[in-house]
Amino acid sequence: MxxxxxxxxxxxxxxxxxxxxxxxxxxxxxxxxxxxxxxxxxxxxxxxxxxxxxxxxxxxxxxxxxxxxxxxxxxxxxxxxxxxxxxxxxxxxxxxxxxxxxxxxxxxxxxDIRRELEVLERLGGSLLIPTDPWWPTGLNDLERPPHCLWVRGDPALLAARSSAESGGSETDLAAPRMREDLVPAGPGAGYGLALVGARASTDYGEHVTFDLASGLAAKGVVVISGGAFGIDAAAHRGALRAGATVSVSAGGVDRLYPAGNTDVLEEVIANGALVAEVPPGCQPGRHRFLTRNRLIAAMSEATVVVEAAWRSGALSTAHHALELGRAVGAVPGPVTSMASVGCHRLLRQGAVCVTDADEALELVTPLGATDPDGAKAADPANAVSGLLDGLDGPTAAVLDALPARADAGVESIARAAGLSEREAIAALGVLELAGRVERRGTAWRRARKRS
Amino acid sequence: MxxxxxxxxxxxxxxxxxxxxxxxxxxxxxxxxxxxxxxxxxxxxxxxxxxxxxxxxxxxxxxxxxxxxxxxxxxxxxxxxxxxxxxxxxxxxxxxxxxxxxxxxxxxxxxDIRRELEVLERLGGSLLIPTDPWWPTGLNDLERPPHCLWVRGDPALLAARSSAESGGSETDLAAPRMREDLVPAGPGAGYGLALVGARASTDYGEHVTFDLASGLAAKGVVVISGGAFGIDAAAHRGALRAGATVSVSAGGVDRLYPAGNTDVLEEVIANGALVAEVPPGCQPGRHRFLTRNRLIAAMSEATVVVEAAWRSGALSTAHHALELGRAVGAVPGPVTSMASVGCHRLLRQGAVCVTDADEALELVTPLGATDPDGAKAADPANAVSGLLDGLDGPTAAVLDALPARADAGVESIARAAGLSEREAIAALGVLELAGRVERRGTAWRRARKRS
Incomplete structure (x- = not known):
């Protein structure tokens, strides 16, 4: 760095x-x-x-x-x-x-890139490359990752939670502060979740976004968004109310774009992080918004879309997340609202219906409490409730029926869950979409967090 | 009869x-x-x-x-x-x-059951038993089917579409009028769809229900509901505006219950059908509402819930439908509305997100236009558009990749669709939930309508 x-x-x-x-x-x-x-x-x-x-x-x-x-x-x-x-x-x-x-x-x-670095220095920023401990390792899953990140604010907020776990930061006093040290303690501490949506949002969408973001931030989740008008701005504002947020810019971090969001972006820099893959001086051109969206998806362990029209940049972020195997959630709204059409489209494609912060949190911490390698696998009661929160009936029965650390075939899962094979397969499909189970050949197992 | x-x-x-x-x-x-x-x-x-x-x-x-x-x-x-x-x-x-x-x-x-039958006669009604041509054969899928149906209005509206197809009514002049003869011609002609929901509905829910019901009825779908206040009444009213509806009563058909719905129930009798499994004189007791819901689910090829609280009788109808292998849809609403909580719960359980009549129609006619045995498999263009309406991206690609009349393995489906196996499986799960594909062992095929 x-x-x-x-x-x-x-x-x-x-x-x-x-x-x-x-x-x-x-x-x-x-x-x-x-x-x-x-x-x-x-x-x-x-x-x-x-x-x-x-x-x-x-x-x-x-x-x-x-x-x-x-x-x-x-x-x-x-x-x-x-x-x-x-x-x-x-x-x-x-x-x-x-x-x-x-x-x-x-x-x-x-x-002479030193000029751009001097601009960054004057702005109090820093440059991250993949070998840095704060590099968001989720970016490495991209086919075309960024070469570096230009950062204003606290770069430690970019570190993926999993990096910290593998780095053994608890014993190493010389280790850098990591994301978990900067956010409220909670079940989501250190996880990154993208909360994105339409610029042309409604009061309903902004209200729901603000509540979701502040609820998630209060639980330690780093809320990641794109700094745009509408849903993005509401996400940053809600997160800043209770915890930390990261804004991924399409242009250089010296440009606070759009100008109308200068106040919230300045607060993001002061209490979160503003990041770009292009150097200072770069314009936020249209094509850069689309490529920027892949960074939001890759830096996040899940993406939730709050409001989106039928064609919306937020849907491109969701599709990047799906391509990366990340969980995708969508917040429903009135079917009479054009601003929710894109979310309903995602729901029809298999996105998880998200109506509050707890349901959004589930997308990033489905197995957090039961991770056998994690020090936080403390309370079995929490583990069970975390596992089954928001699931119901056959889906919960199937998740329950899966052995903790082994593979199982559909037939044995169905038998253990007391369901028909057809029902078990349907439930497994839902669980897989939610990132809770993984298929290996013809067998299924509970999903493990990537290390 | x-x-x-x-x-x-x-x-x-x-x-x-x-x-x-x-x-x-x-x-x-x-x-x-x-x-x-x-x-x-x-x-x-x-x-x-x-x-x-x-x-x-x-x-x-x-x-x-x-x-x-x-x-x-x-x-x-x-x-x-x-x-x-x-x-x-x-x-x-x-x-x-x-x-x-x-x-x-x-x-x-x-x-002396003749007394109840005389009451029925005075009301102009009729009694159906399973051997009657108008018997709704979907009821036979129930573990505990009704012994008979007491009907006011036109009993031909109860006949399942599939009965008509197997009966060859087009050539047999002496055959009785069937459901398709009584509804508007259209892609849904003769299909039954349950549209149910909360009694404590909102203006939003009633408005959406009315539009859904009239849109479905105009396409020939028989809208089936429970005659209750709120969503049920809006469903019957909307359907009566454009076509036919069936109301399933928890008490005898001599009682128009609730009294506040007398006007719409009388219109249902005049232009649709009111049906009960209990004889005239029976009270609509609480337990009879729960058992009644299984009839609504079984008589319908799909169930759509428009508004429902966290615990709602409409959810019991949806769960009966799931148990019967019928498609289930849920209409989203504002996450701030308690009246939509049950719908969002269903969506999280894998119900299909339904936002308009076309999407609801898809639940009952996923393969209507391509049924190889059906006389209506006329226009290939319609067939393709019907197949893929409302699907998108990987899901549409997977459905497209399935051979028309043969089984295929996940690997070959993924290859044909240009997707990873994981993506193909996720899409197949969604399609299975929507009743569009069927799994046979390790192979998949397009779902066929029951005959």
Whole structure:
């Protein structure tokens, strides 16, 4: 991590502001500078840039670009050596890479990423890369992850809960503060949940969002949203009332966009975190909103849509979450309200119906209390109630019938639950959609949190 | 069928009003009289009465009661010969049957079912038994079916659509009018759909119900409900606006209950049908409402709940429908409305989110247009749009990927749909809940309507 305020930061990396010439920096800092540079060179989710940085590392990727793909004048060579082993037609691959280099070359001219880092420093921000302990590891599930994150506010709020658990922070006094240390203690402490929805929201939607967000934040959940008008703003406001929130920006974190949300975004920076994958100075262009949505979904353990029209950016966030295997919830509303049409569409697609904070919490903590590796698996009563909250009848019976740590076939599940196989399968489908069970071949088991 | 108005009735059975002495009547009429008698002797869903009548026939069941279970004075014998082969302890079975006979004996004293039939005749009604062509065959799926139905209004509206199809009514000029002949032509013609909900409904719920019911009735669906205040009444009113409706009463059809709904119930009798499993004179007691709900669910090919509190009789109807393998839908509402809590509960249990008449219609006609045996499988364009209406993304892709008339494994479905197996299974779960696909062992196929 590169941060201008090392005094308040127990990060392992030294404070540094470097230059994209990889020869002048070493180790993590060189990689951080190179990643920052890539975040400026390539648009978010650029397939070639993501593959290149992901496979070679940012420094070597930059080296390839400067020394292989471009000539001495910085112009793209027509047939560069492909940096990755080409699949199929090597000539075709070479020309694809030439095209990609052609996209990046114009931004390389005169680029010194230290300027953007200085802007970040003046704003009190910090830069996160995947090797940092606060990197939201959920982003690693993306096919095209961001190269780095530009952060204002407290970067520790970005750390996924699972990182903290595997890091053993409870015994290591030198370990950095993690997300759980910054949020109210509660059943959701340290989990991230996206609460998103329409800009053209109704009073009903904003009211429900505010209540959901404050209820979740009070239980320790970090509420993640997009800083837009309407539902997003209500989510941030509700979360700030009771706990922590993270806003993912489509443009640089120096731009508080939209201007009408300046007050809430300033409060997010003061008491939460504002984050972007593009450097300061970048405009929140339309295409960046769509790619931004994948970050919201990936940083969150579940996504809940409160209000959405038939076509809505919030639905794209929900679909990213589904693609990532994350739980998706939708808040119902009057069928006469156009602002709820998208939510009802999601419900018809299998999203979980969410009507209050407890039901939303279930999406992220279905097995939290029973995780055999977790220190919090304390109270068996809580475990059972947590497991079965909000489930009913056959679904609860099926979940109950699943052995705690082994696989089971449909036939034995149905027998144990006292249901027909058909009913058991239907219930398993519901439980799978809710992220509570996993299928392995023809067997089923209770879902485990990713480590 | 026993009907007082043979002039308007092309029923095969002669008009008759008989007596419970089985020796004095022959064939169907004797059985009809005996069934009518049983509907007076035993409470709805009496397990012993249903088993007895179902296995022996009503006439023989009555014969056993009069000659074996009771002595010459009409008092129960302490150890009657069990009428059905006892499982396990024969002595225990005998004493159970003595208890049952003890329940029925008091009502047999002085009973002449002809009196109730005369009341029915004065009201212009008719009696249906399972062998009648208008018998709603969906009732046969019940573990404890009614012995008969006491009907005011047009009994042809009770005939399930599938009966008409198997009866070949199009060529047989002497065949009775069936349900399809009485409703508007349309994609739902002749299907029965239960539209039920809270008595303590909101303006929102009543408004949505009225629109759903009139939309469904206009497409030929027979809207079935319970005649109660609130959602039920709105369902009947909406259906009467555009087509046909059936009201299932918890008490005798001579009582228009609740009195405040007299106007709409009279309109139901005039333009639809009012039906009960108990004879005229029976009070609509509390327990009869719960047993009545199983009739609504069984007579309908799907049940949609519009508004329901956390505990609501409408939920019992929905659970009966689920038990019967019928599709269940729920209409969402504001999460701030207590009247929608039960609907949201159903949605969390896997009910299909229904927001308009087309989505409700899908529950009963998922494959109507593509039924290979049906004469209405006319327009392939309609077929495809009917199949995929309201589905989206992976769910539509999976339904599309299923071969038309063969089984397919998850792997091949996933491959054809371009999805991961996990996504395909989740979509299959949703489709199964919606009654659109069926699982056979490890293979899946498109659901076929029951014949």
């Amino acid at each position: 590169i941060t201008p305020s090392s005094a308040s930061s127990p990060s392992p990396g030294p404070t540094a502001v470097g230059i994209p010439d990889t020869a002048s920096a070493v180790g993590d800092d060189a990689e951080a500078l190179a990643r920052a540079t890539w975040s400026r060179l390539a648009e978010p989710a650029d397939a070639h840039a993501c593959a290149l940085v992901g496979r070679l590392g940012a420094t070597a990727a930059l080296d390839w670009l400067v020394h292989e793909a471009l000539d001495a004048d910085g112009a793209p060579r027509p047939a560069p050596r492909p940096p990755l082993r080409p699949r199929g037609d090597a000539a075709r691959a070479s020309s694809d890479w030439a095209t990609a280099a052609g996209r990046w070359a114009p931004r390389l001219q005169g680029l | 026993i009907t007082p108005s043979s002039a308007s009735s092309p029923s095969p059975g002669p008009t008759a009003v008989g007596i419970p002495d089985t020796a004095s009547a022959v064939g169907d009429d004797a059985e009809a009289l005996a069934r009518a008698t049983w509907s007076r002797l035993a409470e709805p869903a009496d397990a012993h009465a249903c088993a007895l009548v179902g296995r022996l026939g009503a006439t023989a069941a009555l014969d056993w009661l009069v000659h074996e279970a009771l002595d010459a004075d009409g008092a129960p014998r302490p150890a009657p010969r069990p009428p059905l082969r006892p499982r396990g302890d024969a002595a225990r079975a005998s004493s159970d049957w003595a208890t049952a006979a003890g329940r029925w004996a008091p009502r047999l004293q002085g009973l």
